Amino acid sequence: MDLDLTGKSALVLAGSKGLGRAVATQLVSEGADVIITSSSQANLEDAVRSIQTEVNCDADRIGYRVCDLSKSESIEMGIEDAIDELGGLDILITNHGGPLTKTFSETTLDDFDNTYNEVLRSTIQVCQLALPYLQDSGGSITNLVAASTLEPNVSGSIANVIRPGIYGLSKTLANEYGSEGVRVNCVSPRGIFTDRIEYKIDVLADKEDITIKEAKERREAEVPLTRLGSPEEFAQAVTFIASPAAGFVTGSILHVDGGWSQGAF
Known part of the structure; x- marks a missing residue:
C-alpha cells in the first residue's frame, strides 16, 4: 500500500528514543521529511545518526530540535523553528515520557502539576502552534497515549488523572477541525x-x-x-493512521496492544 507520504513534512515529539524514535524511522522510510524533538541534544544527535544509517536517507530528510516539554518557552521556540525548517507541516505526532508510578496516597500536588505541564499542557500548546499549518495542508495529529490509561491501575494515579485529557482533546479537535480537513486520532500502545x-x-x-x-x-x-509487540509494529500502525491512506479516520483510538484491552468496543 502506498501511504502517500513522499515529500510530506512530519514532526515527532519525544522522538529520540523508544516508540517516538521508531515512529520517526518509519515515517522517513515511507518518504516523509521528519524532525524529532527531545530535551537532550546528545540523544537527538544519536537518534538522527541511527535513523540515517538504518533508512539510508539523505541528511536533510531527518533533523532535530531541542524541546523541553516541561517549559513553555522551549516548546514555542522548538516547534516554530522545526515547522519553519520543514517549510510547513503535514503530520504532527505528539508523545511524552512516562509519568511517575505512584499510588494516590504517595502522590503530591507538585507531582500532578509537573505531569500536567509535561504531558497534557505541552500537548495542548503544541497542537495550538501546529494547527494553523495543519489547516493549510489538511494534515493530521496523532497522539500517542498508553493503553493502560483506559483501564487504570492503583499505582498509576498520576497518569490516570492526566492522560485521559489527551483523549478528550483529540475528540474535541477532531470535531472542531474536521471540516477543515484536519484529522486527529490517538494510538494507544501496551506491551511493546x-x-x-x-x-x-x-x-x-x-x-x-x-x-x-x-x-x-x-x-x-x-x-x-x-x-x-515490537516498536516497528507499533510504528507501522501510527504511520498508517497519520498518513493520507487513513483519510476517513478521525476522532478514533487505535489500540496497538496485542488484544490486551478488554472493552467490548
Missing part, C-alpha cells in the same frame, strides 16, 4: 518491548523474586497474542 518495558520486567522480577525470563513470560501472558 521498549527500554521502558524491559525496565518494568526487571522491576517485576526483583519484586517477585523470579527470573527475568519468568517476569517476561508473565507480561506476555497478559496479552491474547501471548507475546510482546
Whole structure:
C-alpha cells in the first residue's frame, strides 16, 4: 500500500528514543521529511545518526530540535523553528515520557502539576502552534497515549488523572477541525518491548523474586497474542493512521496492544 507520504513534512515529539524514535524511522522510510524533538541534544544527535544509517536517507530528510516539554518557552521556540525548517507541516505526532508510578496516597500536588505541564499542557500548546499549518495542508495529529490509561491501575494515579485529557482533546479537535480537513486520532500502545518495558520486567522480577525470563513470560501472558509487540509494529500502525491512506479516520483510538484491552468496543 502506498501511504502517500513522499515529500510530506512530519514532526515527532519525544522522538529520540523508544516508540517516538521508531515512529520517526518509519515515517522517513515511507518518504516523509521528519524532525524529532527531545530535551537532550546528545540523544537527538544519536537518534538522527541511527535513523540515517538504518533508512539510508539523505541528511536533510531527518533533523532535530531541542524541546523541553516541561517549559513553555522551549516548546514555542522548538516547534516554530522545526515547522519553519520543514517549510510547513503535514503530520504532527505528539508523545511524552512516562509519568511517575505512584499510588494516590504517595502522590503530591507538585507531582500532578509537573505531569500536567509535561504531558497534557505541552500537548495542548503544541497542537495550538501546529494547527494553523495543519489547516493549510489538511494534515493530521496523532497522539500517542498508553493503553493502560483506559483501564487504570492503583499505582498509576498520576497518569490516570492526566492522560485521559489527551483523549478528550483529540475528540474535541477532531470535531472542531474536521471540516477543515484536519484529522486527529490517538494510538494507544501496551506491551511493546521498549527500554521502558524491559525496565518494568526487571522491576517485576526483583519484586517477585523470579527470573527475568519468568517476569517476561508473565507480561506476555497478559496479552491474547501471548507475546510482546515490537516498536516497528507499533510504528507501522501510527504511520498508517497519520498518513493520507487513513483519510476517513478521525476522532478514533487505535489500540496497538496485542488484544490486551478488554472493552467490548
